[in-house]
Amino acid sequence: MDNLDRSILDELRRNSRAGYGDIGQIIGLSASAVKRRVDRLVADGVIRAFTIQVDPTVDGMNTEAYVELFCRGTVAPEELLRILSAVPEVVDAGTVTGSADAIVHMRSRDIPSLEAALERVRIAPNVDHTRSAIVLSRLIHRSND
Known part of the structure; x- marks a missing residue:
């Protein structure tokens, strides 16, 4: 894992719905290069899941x-x-x-x-x-x- 992978992870933490092109513009890679890296991070188990976070107070868990x-x-x-x-x-x-x-x-x-x-x-x-x-x-x- 290199600094570009870490930057991709940072961007996905900020917005897991960000497009590969959007991430690529921020970190200086093409959309296809970002996709290849994300696919590898998933295959290697670095990215374990894509999920949502719900505000617990909205869900009644106050x-x-x-x-x-x-x-x-x-x-x-x-x-x-x-x-x-x-x-x-x-x-x-x-x-x-x-x-x-x-x-x-x-x-x-x-x-x-x-x-x-x-x-x-x-x-x-x-x-x-x-x-x-x-x-x-x-x-x-x-x-x-």
């Missing part, structure tokens, strides 16, 4: 929280993945350093549905407890996927 997850003993990341994948309100999660075992980002329609989702996480056999922080206002959001 309540969000960041949750620290604390486990009993040592729990493999695969087990945490299994537990958290079963809860649709979990939109992002990762294992972390520090006292918590994982940080979980959750979105729900309201506080009662958030509470129900948290309870589904808490009752998992390996989960000891959680500590939640409900988001009051979003200041910055950058997506680098």
Whole structure:
């Protein structure tokens, strides 16, 4: 992957519906050269999917929280993945350093549905407890996927 490929990815992140000709004008390639590069990036697995991003608040998912997850003993990341994948309100999660075992980002329609989702996480056999922080206002959001 070279700088031209990175520039193509940057443009697709800004607008995944941009035409190859439009991208080519910005980065200095022909439309066909951009298409060949995009096709290669897809074939190589660099580009995993083309998708849309819907504003969660428009979709009714107005309540969000960041949750620290604390486990009993040592729990493999695969087990945490299994537990958290079963809860649709979990939109992002990762294992972390520090006292918590994982940080979980959750979105729900309201506080009662958030509470129900948290309870589904808490009752998992390996989960000891959680500590939640409900988001009051979003200041910055950058997506680098």
